[in-house]
Amino acid sequence: MSKSQPKARLYRRINEQDYLGFTVWPGKADPSAEVLTIQLRRNTEDNWVTVARLAVYRSSDGKYTELPERRE
16 A cells, blocks of 8 residues: 655745645545645654644645644
8 A cells, every 4th residue: 555645745944843735635436635734843852743733624626624733
């Protein structure tokens, strides 16, 4: 089984320890759909943690739906 590759991935440094990330993934069931994820990541003592995360599903007809929190 091959792992899905993102369509786009962008990062922006906010300050000395925080990064804002934006990633676009292809839909699993519908390849023309997309999942957009935005994450705020923080480097604490050489360990990266996710401070906040937002995931949005964009269907192939252009409708946007916020996805529930992901369980780690």
